[in-house]
Amino acid sequence: MSETSSLSKDEICRTLVELGHILEISGSSPFKVRAFANGARALENWQGDLVSLVQDGKVTSIQGIGKGLAGLIEEWVLEGESEAEEEIRSLVPESLLDLLKIAGLGPKKVRVIYEELEIESVDELEEACQENRIQSLAGFGQTSENSILKGINNLRRFAGRHLVSQARVVAQRFLDAVKSVSGVERAEVAGSLRRNRETIGDIDVLVGTLDPIPVREAFMAVEGIREVMAEGETKSRILSEEGVGVDLRVVEPVAFAPALHYFTGSKEHNTRLRQRARERGWKLNEYGLWDEEGAALPTPEEQDIFRHLDMAWIPPELREDLGELEKAADLHSRSAEWEPLISEQDVKGVLHCHSTWSDGKATLREMVQAASDLGWVYYGTADHSRTASYAGGLSIEQLAEQRAELEEIRSDFPHMTLLQGIESDILADGSLDYPDEVLAELDYVVVSVHSSFSLPRAEQTARIEKALRHPATTVWGHPTGRLLLQRDGYEIDLDHLLSVAAEEKVIVELNAHPRRLDLDWRWGRRVLELGVDIGIHPDAHSTQGLRDVEYGVAVARKMGFSSSQVTNCMNPEEYLKRLNLCHKS
Structure with a gap:
């Protein structure tokens, strides 16, 4: 088949996960089920050119992918389909996969429902719950039946994944409420939000106190609760009006640090750390850490857990079992610590911001003023180029007019370095959107794709x-x-293009808009290997949009970057020199 018919890496990862679920529902061996799950994760976290890897016959070089999965991946990349996939899909009705979208239903429970009641669809499952047939199954009950009905309702109303920008707002609302309760010693958000994942499923709020009842009451009194899904002394769950699930867990203060580590995850990271404890004959869980004699080891802070296990503390963002445990052990052996990760305070300014000159909501002066209010010492405007007529792209004449306005604004902001740039569309043939002599008059040029997404x-x-x-x-x-x-x-071929950017000394943007967060964090290690320079830019279309830098910083932290690895943490003099380095050997 043609190259355009092949599956992308993301599609292959999703398909592997789905096939693993089908195998588990059909009763296949646990070994085979785990092989698909582990293979999907291995491929997701591997960075490189998958097409080249397939063509070279080296798919099995990815740790966690054996010959069987390699054959599947090769078929998907080269042919876009696989007979083996069709054979697996034929094992169960396709509609059973919809049941997995219901909160609390995994492959094991779906298998029981299917085998015992021959239920194949969400509608049939809903009917069975309404007729009280689910509660009679082994491992279920009336509570389970009610939870499934709620889950079906929520499935139809909400998608299940949420942008981090929305999740943070919801999380802060509930965190503020429980923090203010008398007797609360500590309270933090855990889970994937604390690990700075790019999208969020549910929110975990953890509280340390000896008196859980007032905490639960404060949690339940927060405005914006659409539905109470569970309410207990130490565990409660609600669905916010935004459609985000929020879990409250209350522990005694002495167990707060172990619980925070456990509920932060990731699952893979936690499994590896528990294994390290077991190798010493110790026990580690969400309640604490015990030595081989069963004596509890003091863990008032997360750092103490790692210290007892002869490891440097690992920042939450890095806890994905992608080499961080080995590095932490090495750092501890050298009495060293993790280099501080980048923070919002390290950012000195930004590029790639829009104004009313194109499709922005604030004037150029308003944008500069907002950047100044944030304490930034340089700011670069970059409105859309002329081909982007849908976004009010600037003509050559308008560029000159904007330059004159920026010169006037400079006199009112002498403490700032103000730069005029453009976000030039990359045309279908790879050309930029203005003649070279026009581009040469600008302080910098951002190049972006805004059309022809489906090219081979x-x-x-x-x-x-x-x-x-x-x-x-x-x-x-x-x-x-x-x-x-x-x-x-x-x-x-992102790996190749990153190499080109490194060679040409082009800054690769980490777009901080919460709907983009592009470049993906999984490319962080490869970016460092190639020596690519990163810039965190908000792609702001309003003054509020400038604050999206916080999401870009969060992704940079997840990549493991320090301030020295992000260009717009430089002082103005260094930054201007860096901008002028592009394409110079």
Whole structure:
């Protein structure tokens, strides 16, 4: 088949997970089920050119993928389909996969429902619950039946994943409420939100107190609760009006640090750390850490857990079992600590911001004033280029007019370095959107793809490479074009293009808009290996949008970056020199 018919890496990962669920529902061996789950995770976290890897016959070089899965992946990449996939899908009715979208129903429970009651759809499951047939099954009950009915209702009303920007607002609302309760010693948000994942499922709020009842009452009194799903002395769950599930867990203060570590995750990280404890004959769980004689070891802070296990403390963002435990053990052996990760306070300014000159909601002066109010010492405007007529792209004449306005604004902000740039569309043939002499008058140029997303992979890659090698290009904007919870990025050889960016000294943008967060955090290690320079830019279209830098910083932290690895943490003099380094050997 043609190259365009092949599956992307993200699609392959999703398919592997789905096939693993089908195998588990059908009663296949646990070993085979785990192979699919582990293979999906291994592929998701592997960064490189999958097409080249397949063509070289080296898919099994990815740790966690054996010959069987490698064969499947090769078929998907080369042919876009697989007979083995169809055989697995034929094992159970396809509609059973919809049952897995219901909160609390995993493959094991779906298997019981299917085998015992021959239920194949969400509608049939709802009917069985209404007729009280589910509660008679082994491992179920009336509570389970009611929970399934609620889950079905919520499935129809809400998608289940949420942007981090929305999740943080919801989490803060509930965290503030429980923190203010008398007797609460500690309270924090845990889970994937604390690990700075790019999208969030549920929110976990953990509280340390000896008196859980007032905490629960305060939690339940928060405005914006659509539904109470469970309410207990130490565990409660609600659904917020935004459709986000929020779990409250209350522990005694002495167990707060172990519980915080446990509920922060990830599951894979926790499993590895418990294994390290077991190797010493110790026991580690959400309640504490015990030595081989059963004596509780003091763990007032998370750092103490790692110290007892001869490891440096691992920042929450890095807890994905992607090499962080080995590094923590090495750091401890050298009496060293993790280099401080980047913080919002390290950011000195930003590029790639829009104004009313194109499709922004605030004037150029208003945007500069807002940047100054944030304490930034440089700011770069970058409105859309002329081809983006849908977004009010600037003509050559308008660029000159904007330059004159910016010169006037400079006199009112002498403490700031103000730069005029443009977000130039990368045209279908890889050209930029203005003549070279016009681009040369600008302080910097962001190049971005805004059209022709469905070009074949090789053509899309060549298109972007041509733009990256253009002498005027300074920044590669939102590199993959993904929109979280809406669309995947376009098909490109990202590894190759990052190498080109490193060679040309083009800054690769970490787009901080919460719907983009592009570049994906999983590419952090490869970015460091290639020596790519990163810039955290908000792609702001309003003064409020400038604050999206916080989400970009969160992703940079998850990548393991310090301030020295992000260009816009430089002082103005160094930053201007860096912008002028592009395309210079």
